[in-house]
Amino acid sequence: MYLLEFGGEDDAFAACEAASAATGIRRIAPGLAVAGGLVPERVRGLAYTRRASDLLGRGDADLASARAVLEAASIDREGTVAVRATDVHGSSGVSTERAERELGQVLVDRGFAVDLDDPDHLLRVAFSEGVLAADSGTDALEHEERAEGEESAGERVSACALGWLAAESVRDFGTRAPTDKPFFQPGSMDPLLARAVANVAGARPGAAILDPMCGTGGVLVEAGLVGADVIGTDAQAKMAAGAQENLGHFLERDEPSPTGVSRGSWHVGRGDATQLPLADDAVDGVVFDAPYGRQSKIETHRLEDLVSGALAEAHRVAPRAVVIADRSWHSEARAAGWEVAATFERRVHRSLTRYVMVLERRTA
Ligand SMILES: C[S@@+](CC[C@H](N)C(=O)[O-])C[C@H]1O[C@@H](n2cnc3c(N)ncnc32)[C@H](O)[C@@H]1O
The missing domain is CATH 3.40.50.150 (Vaccinia Virus protein VP39)
Structure with a gap:
């Protein structure tokens, strides 16, 4: 699974565009979606997706939940790491600085060395809270079967998602x-x-x-x-x-x-x-x-x-x-x-x- 971080105001449109680079896209919170498959090279050319990451786990939009996800996740990577956190539209109120520090410490405790300038692996952590907006059109993505407990449009959601950065779009x-x-x-x-x-x-x-x-x-x-x-x-x-x-x-x-x-x-x-x-x-x-x-x-x-x-x-x-x-x-x-x-x-x-x-x- 992959985590997609959208840019811009219209997540439904961003998801529609992202379908040119990813499959099985489901929006999980404002600004965030997960995808089943991904062509990383195509992510580089997307306008309204900023990043795609290898999803490590998901929780609620608070630091304790993010810590629990990271502590429980199985990590099959070696080398240096860094953590970058984002609070989508400032919606969750989580301090991203504190999140980066504390989650970095979890990785150190798990035996990783931190390299903030040139890490081998970058852990993206996104927090987002709000209402999952309904699509403005008859978007096929909305008609996908949803597993029990999954988000649906119009619902109030609180999410954090953690993943290893896999691809970024070129912002030129x-x-x-x-x-x-x-x-x-x-x-x-x-x-x-x-x-x-x-x-x-x-x-x-x-x-x-x-x-x-x-x-x-x-x-x-x-x-x-x-x-x-x-x-x-x-x-x-x-x-x-x-x-x-x-x-x-x-x-x-x-x-x-x-x-x-x-x-x-x-x-x-x-x-x-x-x-x-x-x-x-x-x-x-x-x-x-x-x-x-x-x-x-x-x-x-x-x-x-x-x-x-x-x-x-x-x-x-x-x-x-x-x-x-x-x-x-x-x-x-x-x-x-x-x-x-x-x-x-x-x-x-x-x-x-x-x-x-x-x-x-x-x-x-
Ligand atoms: C809104 S503009 C397109 C702007 C364009 N997307 C851009 O980024 O510059 C619409 C264009 O349609 C052209 N146009 C009008 N009638 C046309 C026709 N019958 N066949 C082809 N082009 C036509 C106009 O000359 C105009 O350049």
Whole structure:
């Protein structure tokens, strides 16, 4: 079992993204989840998961409970250790300094030497208390069978979880702020959200990801940095040229990406999302960020027709899609043959909520 530590405000969305790197995910407390299986290299490319650890044990959100878990755990490791504790959103009131000191002492008593600067093994200890928020969508994760005594949404929980650090995500998103890219336009997607939706769509080495309304190429850059081969179209020549500039800048480098994989190939051209120049089933996943009426110029279509047409084309070329928009397009998605697997609402600022719809091809 693994412990996942989420970042950000929306655990259900973080869990949905983490499913691209882990299996059998169950949220156990605000900011925390456990998973049955894990691909550590993929954790490096997650936006809303900070760390994954080999779970040692779980208890309540207090130091005595954490001590008891650590004293009872079987530890099959050798070498030096250090302890890092966190109190998720300051919810439990546990002193993390004291937790690190006391739990470090438990490890010393068990024969380990401490090395705070460069330990062979880092023990993560997370405390969290609060209500396990219900998912905002029809998230498949919620429908998993739960063993007796396990947490369910809406329940008040108090948890500590201890685990040996196995993988951390690379926090370099600040280096790709939209305004710092070679080509910038208002409405460009924040790289954290762009990475998350790329992952949810299936971005990984060997996968092909399409953004048919790619704008400045924000999603495609993030998909390419986790190793996917990316394809983009945009109706505006200026956007297609700008996306080419950004993709060339971030993906055309010989060295591996910061997440440790080879950067994906890229192809971007001017095109209409409702008439894609691609064969059926040409890609593994589609992501698009529909125009926001006045923000983005809509070429030749009414917004409804554009979104419906793009949904139909996405359904023709891929088994999975993620659509980001300023309203929910559920009925249009269903009419195009999609099943709405999950929907998340993300508040961008006071007057703008973005809906993230995760779509899967309906199976007959
Ligand atoms: C909200 S923006 C996408 C922003 C993008 N995710 C980014 O990070 O820069 C929507 C884009 O859809 C494009 N667009 C509008 N109508 C289109 C159509 N029929 N086919 C393809 N692209 C279209 C616009 O030119 C605009 O660049």
